[in-house]
Amino acid sequence: MKDSSDDDFDRIDLKILRALQSEGRLTNADLAERVNVSPATCHRRTQRLFEEGHITGVRAEVAPAAVGLGALVMVGVVLDRSTPESFAAFEGAVLEMKEVLDCNLVAGDFDYLLKIRVRDMADFNKLHGQKLIALPGVRQTRTFFVMKEVKENARLPF
Amino acid sequence: MKDSSDDDFDRIDLKILRALQSEGRLTNADLAERVNVSPATCHRRTQRLFEEGHITGVRAEVAPAAVGLGALVMVGVVLDRSTPESFAAFEGAVLEMKEVLDCNLVAGDFDYLLKIRVRDMADFNKLHGQKLIALPGVRQTRTFFVMKEVKENARLPF
DNA sequence: TTAGAAAATGAAAGATTCTTCCGATGACGA
DNA sequence: TCGTCATCGGAAGAATCTTTCATTTTCTAA
Numbered sequence: 001m002k003d004s005s006d007d008d009f010d011r012i013d014l015k016i017l018r019a020l021q022s023e024g025r026l027t028n029a030d031l032a033e034r035v036n037v038s039p040a041t042c043h044r045r046t047q048r049l050f051e052e053g054h055i056t057g058v059r060a061e062v063a064p065a066a067v068g069l070g071a072l073v074m075v076g077v078v079l080d081r082s083t084p085e086s087f088a089a090f091e092g093a094v095l096e097m098k099e100v101l102d103c104n105l106v107a108g109d110f111d112y113l114l115k116i117r118v119r120d121m122a123d124f125n126k127l128h129g130q131k132l133i134a135l136p137g138v139r140q141t142r143t144f145f146v147m148k149e150v151k152e153n154a155r156l157p158f
Numbered sequence: 159m160k161d162s163s164d165d166d167f168d169r170i171d172l173k174i175l176r177a178l179q180s181e182g183r184l185t186n187a188d189l190a191e192r193v194n195v196s197p198a199t200c201h202r203r204t205q206r207l208f209e210e211g212h213i214t215g216v217r218a219e220v221a222p223a224a225v226g227l228g229a230l231v232m233v234g235v236v237l238d239r240s241t242p243e244s245f246a247a248f249e250g251a252v253l254e255m256k257e258v259l260d261c262n263l264v265a266g267d268f269d270y271l272l273k274i275r276v277r278d279m280a281d282f283n284k285l286h287g288q289k290l291i292a293l294p295g296v297r298q299t300r301t302f303f304v305m306k307e308v309k310e311n312a313r314l315p316f
Numbered sequence: 317t318t319a320g321a322a323a324a325t326g327a328a329a330g331a332t333t334c335t336t337c338c339g340a341t342g343a344c345g346a
Numbered sequence: 347t348c349g350t351c352a353t354c355g356g357a358a359g360a361a362t363c364t365t366t367c368a369t370t371t372t373c374t375a376a
Binding site: 009017020021023025053054056057059063066068072074094095099100102103104105106107108109112117142143144146147149150151153155156157158 | 218230252261264
């Protein structure tokens with residue numbers, strides 16, 4: 001158990017979380033008005049949500065195409081061995097690859113599912129040939145090029 | 159082509175994008191200092207990045223577990239038919255499902271890959287049985303429970 | 317039910333920041 | 347060289363932040 005207080009939000013906390021999840025740069029004054037609380041209370045509540053780790057960060061979403069990352073690729077990875085050392089080595093290496101946006105250990109036909117952003121298909125080919133299949137313990141990969149991003153990083157439903 | 163000006167960032171724009179991608183609630187004053195520009199210039203630059211759509215939004219990241227969404231599941235979906243109408247119907251329905259955080263049309267063994275957040279496995283079972291397989295045109299699904307989130311929503315590498 | 321303690325609240329106010337105006341500076345083409 | 351245009355930083359009023367403080371509310375235990 002954690003050090004801080006119990007983990008239950010009242011209506012105000014939930015409103016703050018929802019508002020900031022949609023508009024992370026809301027002014028404390030605006031947020032207070034939207035939540036029907038005085039600015040002082042709103043400030044304290046928000047500060048607490050950050051301090052207790054319920055809000056893990058606030059991030060601007062940069063349009064991928066604007067920074068030359070127009071291609072999205074999902075990759076399923078199967079490892080050689082299913083030992084803890086094997087998993088750890090793979091995970092450590094993946095954490096160093098900045099092109100890998102998501103990496104999840106899954107149950108199913110793959111060991112890991114990766115989400116990767118690169119400039120284009122040629123770029124991915126290079127990445128695949130030079131880095132992906134060279135990651136520790138990789139036996140096989142399966143590539144899914146994304147042809148259309150229907151929904152991306154939607155807000156949490158709560 | 160869009161109406162606005164050409165899409166190339168100088169060193170300052172890139173610094174602003176990188177800074178806000180990591181800390182979306184940075185004060186304009188702090189941001190200006192970090193980027194070595196006057197607050198006035200920084201304000202103008204940032205405003206422009208928003209107006210021209212290079213920053214699509216700023217969002218607080220809420221800890222999923224804190225709001226009762228401790229389970230992450232990836233699902234591969236195969237449709238009955240590969241007609242435009244079939245795709246459109248499926249996508250329209252998926253957009254309405256708030257549990258679906260990501261939905262991508264892919265090339266490979268599946269038609270779509272979904273990323274879904276729910277409370278727990280029981281919750282997913284219900285979702286799967288009552289909504290997922292009932293989505294328009296779904297022939298088959300393949301579920302990948304996430305056992306460990308190694309990397310989640312990392313920053314874009316630019 | 318009631319008393320007391322603990323936690324949360326809103327008003328207030330000085331410090332900080334935002335946002336815009338303005339003249340100055342620099343880049344570029346004729 | 348000159349004129350045009352975009353961008354810059356300083357300045358200042360308006361707005362916001364952030365903390366203090368007295369009050370109110372909530373909770374616990376008798």
